[in-house]
Amino acid sequence: MRRKGRNKRNFVKKNDNTKQIIHVLSRTIIMLLILFSIVTIFTILNNWKDYKELVQASNMEVLQESVEENLEESSDDTASNTDTTFTLTAIGDIVGNTSLTSDALNTSTNQYDFSYIFEDISYYIKNSSITVANLETTFSGEANGYRNYSRYNSPDKLANNLKKLGVDVVSTAGNHCLDYGYDGLSRTIDVLDQADISHVGTYNSKGSQDSILIKYVKGIKLAFIDFTFSSNKLNIPSDKSYCVNLIDKDFIKEQLDLAKKQSPDIIICSIHWGNENSSSITSSQKEYADFIFENGADIILGTHPHLLQPMEKRTVTLQDGTTKDGFIIYSLGDFINGKNQKKYNSSVILELTITKHTDNKITIDKANYIPIYMYKDNSKKYNKFRLLDTNNVISLYDQGVDTSIGKNMYSTLKDSLNSIKSALGQ
Numbered sequence: 001m002r003r004k005g006r007n008k009r010n011f012v013k014k015n016d017n018t019k020q021i022i023h024v025l026s027r028t029i030i031m032l033l034i035l036f037s038i039v040t041i042f043t044i045l046n047n048w049k050d051y052k053e054l055v056q057a058s059n060m061e062v063l064q065e066s067v068e069e070n071l072e073e074s075s076d077d078t079a080s081n082t083d084t085t086f087t088l089t090a091i092g093d094i095v096g097n098t099s100l101t102s103d104a105l106n107t108s109t110n111q112y113d114f115s116y117i118f119e120d121i122s123y124y125i126k127n128s129s130i131t132v133a134n135l136e137t138t139f140s141g142e143a144n145g146y147r148n149y150s151r152y153n154s155p156d157k158l159a160n161n162l163k164k165l166g167v168d169v170v171s172t173a174g175n176h177c178l179d180y181g182y183d184g185l186s187r188t189i190d191v192l193d194q195a196d197i198s199h200v201g202t203y204n205s206k207g208s209q210d211s212i213l214i215k216y217v218k219g220i221k222l223a224f225i226d227f228t229f230s231s232n233k234l235n236i237p238s239d240k241s242y243c244v245n246l247i248d249k250d251f252i253k254e255q256l257d258l259a260k261k262q263s264p265d266i267i268i269c270s271i272h273w274g275n276e277n278s279s280s281i282t283s284s285q286k287e288y289a290d291f292i293f294e295n296g297a298d299i300i301l302g303t304h305p306h307l308l309q310p311m312e313k314r315t316v317t318l319q320d321g322t323t324k325d326g327f328i329i330y331s332l333g334d335f336i337n338g339k340n341q342k343k344y345n346s347s348v349i350l351e352l353t354i355t356k357h358t359d360n361k362i363t364i365d366k367a368n369y370i371p372i373y374m375y376k377d378n379s380k381k382y383n384k385f386r387l388l389d390t391n392n393v394i395s396l397y398d399q400g401v402d403t404s405i406g407k408n409m410y411s412t413l414k415d416s417l418n419s420i421k422s423a424l425g426q
Contacts, residue, residue: 083357085365086217088268089128090301090332090350094162094170096137096154097338101146103385104155112157117336118165121387124349124370125166129217132224133162133335134270134303135170135199138177139191140184150232151179159195169215171270173201173228173245174304182237185244201226201245201270209242212259220356223264225255225297228272229304247273249291256296265356269297272304274331279307279423281330293326294319298362299352300328306344308333308423313364325364327352329424337374338385345374346416348424371420373413375405390416 104114118125125131137152144153162170170192177185186204193199203209213224227247236244245255259267269292274285289300293316302309309331316326333347348369355363371390378384388405390413396402397410405413 081358083355084218084220085353085355086129086220088217088299088352088354089125089131090329090352091125091131091133091167091335092332092347093134093136093303093306093334093337094158095306095334095337095339096146096152096158098146098148099338099340100336100385101154101338103338103382104157105382107382112155114158114161115164116383117386118161119386120389120392121349121370121372122165124351124389128166128351130168130215130222131166132169132171132268132270132301133167134174134272134301134332135172135188135192136174136176136303136334138179138184139188140180141187144180144184152176153180153184156191156194159191159197163195163197167197169198169200169213169224171201171224171226171272171301171303172199173226173270174272175228175230175232177202177228177244178231178234178236181234182240182243198224200224201228203242203244206242209245210258212255212262214262214264220266220354221262221264223259223262223267224270225252225259225267226270226272227252227255230272247271247288249288252288252292253295256292260296265360265362266299266354267297268299268301270301270303273302274305274309276305277307278305279309279331281309285330289328289330293328298324298326299364300326301332302328302330303332305331306334306337307331308347308420310423310425311350311367312425313367325362327364327367333423334374335372336385336387340374340376342412342416343419346420346423347372347374348420369420369424371417373416375409388413 100114101112104112104117106113137154137158139156139159140153142155146153146155172188172192177188185202189199189202189204198213198215200213215222215224225245227245229247231244231246245251256267271288271292273288274282285302292300293314309329311327311329314326314328315323317323329350332350334344335347337344339345348371351368351370352364353366353368355365357363373388373390375386375388376384377386393402393405394410394413394417397405
């Protein structure tokens with residue numbers, strides 16, 4: 001009986017152990033299942049995130065390629081189906097008179113500033129696609145003094161003021177370019193470079209003379225060349241004959257050929273020529289104009305006479321029989337000067353509207369001009385000189401809005417308008 005009872009207790013004990021083992025195993029299995037489920041879910045979520053990123057990246061790549069293709073197509077369409085129009089602005093001689101220089105000096109700071117001269121007309125130049133001027137002075141340095149005729153030298157500040165005004169290119173081949181010798185000519189180039197104004201006509205190396213000045217406007221390629229009739233009998237150094245472009249048919253053709261090798265859309269020729277203080281065109285000017293057009297130039301901008309001379313648009317017939325638009329103004333007169341003489345004070349801001357068509361043909365659509373007048377206000381102690389927008393000043397006077405110029409100057413400006421029309425042949 002005792003053995004039977006002992007056996008029963010042992011069976012119960014074994015049964016309890018089995019239950020405990022089963023319970024532990026069950027809990028372990030459940031924990032493993034839970035852990036497996038968590039790992040599985042985490043893996044699925046992580047892979048799903050990677051999948052979504054992969055899909056999104058793929059979609060973005062496809063979208064970007066599509067956008068780029070559309071942009072390329074749009075660009076191609078623009079290049080092939082749209083005419084491009086721009087404005088070329090030209091102004092005349094920037095003359096370095098002593099009277100202008102002294103008027104621009106702030107005696108309290110001993111600094112020069114010419115910007116006040118341009119305030120009334122700056123809008124036309126700042127809003128142009130590209131502006132070309134003629135430099136009738138040098139930047140030969142303060143040590144040489146800022147002198148008047150017959151040798152010109154201006155403060156470097158004038159170059160900075162011209163850049164701020166919006167002047168992009170200056171022609172420098174003129175009869176005053178060697179007023180202070182090769183050193184003055186070379187320093188002038190350096191000052192223009194520092195002011196970030198492109199220049200053409202004088203050079204400090206043979207390589208730069210043979211390198212045609214190229215400018216781009218709205219993707220249209222412009223080439224610039226420049227020549228002068230004289231250097232005022234100032235000797236060009238024999239070992240530096242490259243420093244000034246002198247008028248000579250063979251040399252002009254050579255420069256035009258160099259320009260044409262660059263395949264420009266337009267060639268612009270500035271040229272210092274004609275009779276000083278004359279509004280009449282010489283036979284030599286006409287002869288050279290025909291020669292320059294026939295050999296490839298599209299636009300001729302004349303300077304030197306200090307007075308306006310006629311302008312005209314013409315149809316140019318080339319050697320192969322094809323025709324193209326051409327434009328010439330024989331003299332742009334003076335842009336600024338300190339002469340304070342009526343006949344030299346009237347000038348224009350020339351605006352040429354030019355279009356490159358889808359077939360690459362260039363047309364000169366319109367030649368407009370803004371009459372300007374170099375005014376001196378003698379009631380002021382300094383900053384007396386300023387360029388007037390002639391039509392605007394007359395209009396304000398007529399309306400009674402601003403009559404500060406007085407009756408005499410009003411009459412002078414009316415006469416100036418008539419003389420400009422007559423000089424330009426309009």
